[in-house]
Amino acid sequence: MTTNPPATGGPGLPQQRRLVTEIPGPASRELLARRERAVARGVSNILPVFITAAGGGVLVDADGNSLIDFGSGIAVVSVGNSAPRVTERVREQVARFTHTCFMVTPYEGYVAVCEELARRTPGNHEKRSALFNSGAEAVENAVKIARHATRRQAIVTFDHAYHGRTNLTMALTAKNMPYKDKFGPFAGEIYRMPMAYPLRWPGGPGQCAKEALDVVSTLIHTQVGEDNVAAVIIEPIQGEGGFVVPPDGFLPGLADFCRQHGILLIADEIQTGFCRTGDWFACDHEGVVPDLITTAKGIAGGMPLAGVTGRAEVMDSVHASGLGGTYGGNPVACAGALGAIETMEAEDLAGRARRIGEIMLPRLRKLADTYPIIADVRGRGAMLAIELAQPGSLEPDAATTGQVAKACHAAGLVTLTCGTFGNVLRFLPPLVIGEDLLEEGLTILEDAFASV
Numbered sequence: 448m449t450t451n452p453p454a455t456g457g458p459g460l461p462q463q464r465r466l467v468t469e470i471p472g473p474a475s476r477e478l479l480a481r482r483e484r485a486v487a488r489g490v491s492n493i494l495p496v497f498i499t500a501a502g503g504g505v506l507v508d509a510d511g512n513s514l515i516d517f518g519s520g521i522a523v524v525s526v527g528n529s530a531p532r533v534t535e536r537v538r539e540q541v542a543r544f545t546h547t548c549f550m551v552t553p554y555e556g557y558v559a560v561c562e563e564l565a566r567r568t569p570g571n572h573e574k575r576s577a578l579f580n581s582g583a584e585a586v587e588n589a590v591k592i593a594r595h596a597t598r599r600q601a602i603v604t605f606d607h608a609y610h611g612r613t614n615l616t617m618a619l620t621a622k623n624m625p626y627k628d629k630f631g632p633f634a635g636e637i638y639r640m641p642m643a644y645p646l647r648w649p650g651g652p653g654q655c656a657k658e659a660l661d662v663v664s665t666l667i668h669t670q671v672g673e674d675n676v677a678a679v680i681i682e683p684i685q686g687e688g689g690f691v692v693p694p695d696g697f698l699p700g701l702a703d704f705c706r707q708h709g710i711l712l713i714a715d716e717i718q719t720g721f722c723r724t725g726d727w728f729a730c731d732h733e734g735v736v737p738d739l740i741t742t743a744k745g746i747a748g749g750m751p752l753a754g755v756t757g758r759a760e761v762m763d764s765v766h767a768s769g770l771g772g773t774y775g776g777n778p779v780a781c782a783g784a785l786g787a788i789e790t791m792e793a794e795d796l797a798g799r800a801r802r803i804g805e806i807m808l809p810r811l812r813k814l815a816d817t818y819p820i821i822a823d824v825r826g827r828g829a830m831l832a833i834e835l836a837q838p839g840s841l842e843p844d845a846a847t848t849g850q851v852a853k854a855c856h857a858a859g860l861v862t863l864t865c866g867t868f869g870n871v872l873r874f875l876p877p878l879v880i881g882e883d884l885l886e887e888g889l890t891i892l893e894d895a896f897a898s899v
């Protein structure tokens with residue numbers, strides 16, 4: 448049985464899980480067959496249900512199934528899909544004009560987004576921003592700016608890092624398959640350091656911060672030379688690499704090291720930013736103030752927008768026309784961002800993220816007490832994960848991770864996996880999700896563990 452898809456999404460959609468067919472249902476399967484004939488195989492789908500409407504904490508598919516969303520389109524629709532303040536501003540902007548190119552004739556929305564970025568990002572220093580289309584493009588530009596400002600070339604990145612899929616960002620990204628395999632040669636002057644990964648740190652979590660800082664500073668000294676390094680780039684909580692949360696002290700220590708040596712610290716907050724972790728930015732947690740910060744994903748409620756924000760003197764070291772792009776800071780995307788930021792402020796979505804963590808963490812920890820295959824429960828706010836390994840060892844268990852995810856999907860819960868070893872289940876619900884739906888999603892997860 449199929450039902451007519453709802454004409455509009457947003458928070459007005461019934462906030463319920465409802466399965467009327469198997470997942471994927473016949474309408475999605477038909478679209479999937481079309482997709483296979485028209486869309487490149489390299490662009491894959493985690494859960495091949497075709498969405499017709501979404502809002503709050505649910506996604507509705509072409510068969511009329513309503514699924515609980517624990518993915519937010521990979522940490523994008525933190526304000527919920529088709530959030531009212533976003534759609535209203537976007538609609539208004541589309542009716543006025545859709546594009547002029549900010550580099551040709553400017554418009555206020557771009558400036559207003561840069562003002563918001565200056566206000567919200569860590570640090571009270573004078574800042575400037577430049578806007579782009581995607582996270583990878585923002586990272587590329589942060590590296591360009593850092594090299595230009597310092598007149599140095601080396602960029603330091605970390606194990607388990609993910610910074611995108613363009614040539615330079617592939618070089619910064621750690622994981623070979625599927626992101627890098629046979630796509631080389633990669634950009635040069637990139638140096639990879641061990642990440643402070645408490646669960647897998649050889650000396651144990653208690654020693655992780657200090658030992659990791661020692662190793663990183665020694666390797667930079669011996670293998671690169673501090674005064675060759677333009678920037679260290681790090682995700683304050685790693686995303687695709689497995690939601691790795693560095694131990695307290697590691698990020699402030701890294702920031703101190705960078706400051707001592709005239710190295711710029713770039714915080715890649717593309718996944719962690721805009722209230723996801725319970726603060727406006729994950730760096731706020733320990734009061735770390737990066738020199739440059741990259742943002743995207745949650746910034747614009749689903750519209751494609753990204754930014755690089757940094758110290759005025761660093762950003763303005765670049766000559767006129769040295770930065771930009773045809774679509775960067777598109778007026779419709781900027782309107783979406785202003786609506787999303789207004790929503791975060793008005794609805795205290797940072798507080799909502801903390802509340803989501805308070806609800807989810809105890810249940811995830813209880814699950815870990817029941818199933819020894821769960822080696823770690825970690826994360827902050829509404830960016831949470833569990834890592835699966837063979838009991839009694841740290842041997843990653845990607846197969847069971849995949850089975851649990853599939854069982855969740857079949858029961859109508861959208862969950863994602865991640866991790867260098869593919870053995871991490873990650874949870875990124877929209878920050879506006881209702882608590883009943885959140886609890887129901889956790890019950891589905893518990894049932895999925897019981898079933899595999």
Ligand SMILES: Cc1ncc(COP(=O)(O)O)c(C=O)c1O
Nearest residue numbers: 581582583609610611686717718
């Ligand atoms: C931390 C981080 N940096 C960069 C990117 C790349 O962003 P985009 O996919 O918009 O290019 C991502 C995407 O997942 C990310 O999580």
